Amino acid sequence: MADSRILHRYATSLLETSLEKNNLEVVTSDIQLLVETLNQSRELQSMLESPVVRPELKLNILKEIFSKKISKDSMDFVEFVISKNRESLLNTIGKRFLELRDDHLGIANVFVTCATEFSNEQKNVLQGRLEKILDKKVRLNFKTDLNLVGGFIAKVNDTLYDASIRHQLELLRKQFLTGEISLN
């Protein structure tokens, strides 16, 4: 967890430079690509984490993969991270950067878990309501989980908006346990 301070420093500096250079959009898409690739390829990630592979080699590999697909500024950042021997954190730095960027642009990432797939109309209604409550632009990420029985849970940072039947049943169970409902 001591890493989180490091992540924060690298990610903030990348965000600030890209704001200065006015190329936030380009850098964002570059980093998105980088994070996605690293997530998809376990081998690439473990190569970066491996202390056996020399940093120069790591840089060469990354250059070969990305140099044609991402901008020069982003590549410079990757090179910088490797030169500081933080290449194992590249993936998480990227994720942190995307979070900071969303924060900066006032976008809230909302993770919605629902029992059944929402229709587009429902999604729009939910988005509208959440944007009103949070006073931010909302990006929805959907996931289904049958354990909820019904309803949905929306997660914004650490706060849950819980409208699931599972939660209601849990509350009911607690009421029975504490004797708030008596059977006679």
Add this chain to the structure above:
Amino acid sequence: MAEVRPDEISAILRKQLSGFESEVDIYDVGTVLQIGDGIARVYGLSKVMATELVEFPNDVIGMVLNLDEDSVGCVLFGESSLVKEGDTVKRTKRVASIPVGKELLGRVVNPLGKPIDGKGAVNTDKFLPIERKALGVIQRQPVKEPVQTGIAAIDAMIPIGRGQRELIIGDRQTGKTAVAIDAIINQKYTHTEEAKSLGIKPVYCVYVAIGQKSSTVAQVVAKLQEHGAMEFTTVVVASAWEPAPLQYIAPYSGATLGEYFRDNGMHSLVIYDDLSKQAAAYRELSLLLRRPPGREAYPGDVFYLHSRLLERASKLSDDLGGGSLTALPIIETQQGDVSAYIPTNVISITDGQIYLESSLFNSGVRPAINVGISVSRVGGNAQIKAMKKVAGSLKLDLAQYRELEAFAKFGSDLDQSTLKTLNKGARLVELLKQDQYAPIPVERQIVSIFLGTKGYMDSIPVADVKRFEKEALEFFEVKHKDIFETLRKEKDISKQLDEKISNAANEFLKVFKKTV
């Protein structure tokens, strides 16, 4: 078991489940990163407060103690094996609190206020946080009313006032708990009509048992019940088998219970039995939370641990109702070493201490109070005048006796005055011996000490002193009942009363001498 009909259940379910759609519950969550040894590190819970209660799965409750940069350190009040890595933790937005009120009297509860005596739920909706700030200077006043412990040696020489903090310290098996239990039993008198007519306000008691065997606690509760003291007492228990966090918060819970009475113009007596075990529990907790260890591996804030607890004892100013919280913390020493870390800390915090010694205990002086080094720094102001008068000469006589005690071996080689001092001292020590669970009302204490210090016992063999005291008190009770009544009402020994007691004592001595 009451029978439950399925149709009733479905009716209730239907009733509860209607209005279902509109309910969206909003709460904050975190994720368990690491769990073990009763400590959980949680990621998330970003707005959580220190000492806030949090909910883990399987109804395990925890309390937030460490707020770190990236994670939150929680202690668990339940089984840590029921919580797994990756589990969701919910905020309750409630700092640790306990139900308070007169409804808790006669009950045995755990430090979170959950009854464990099988007498059902506690019907009170008043909750107070267990960690509360101590009062400031303006809200307080010096102690002025006595807490009678019913133990002659304490009430005469180490008096305790309402709102005082008096430490009971000694090795294991020296009768520390016995002193405290006797003090509780003696408060029964304050709840009688007679006490009310004399203007003595009732004292409500809280006994906090920390890290003791459950069987010992059961024994204490049974004794209190037997002597009718449970009606005005709450027992807070965190037994030895319970997780360290519960043992750590137990005294604070007890203090909160006592504060309810104090803040409502009533009086309370809280006993913390014992704080050395609480300090050990806190040490365990702190080390698991990776706080740096200091002397004897206790964390740096172990002084604050006890000072913030004992500072909550106080006598309120008359504007605030004049209530009081008297604290009797107990500390167990190892081999009589009072210069260890925790004993010195608590000695410096409290307003005096009662030393119990195993050598005295083993030589038959029970309660085994070493009156030479026991002190009460403020209790003297609270003593009633009559007691002050007789106790003055008692202290002096005993001090002289201790000085000459070493010469007692020489027997007849000593001069007359030395012999006289030694004789009197031996009789006074004998007089201050007292059985357990037999508290003596203050007016009887005064009369027996009067008889002792004025030399009425000097001509009686030491072995007969206890019998003399018993029979003398019976004689006074039957023939001179007015003496006790005057003492109770006027609380002072006037010249006439002094003469009256002397005459009665002479009368009794003549009768008694025939039986020796």
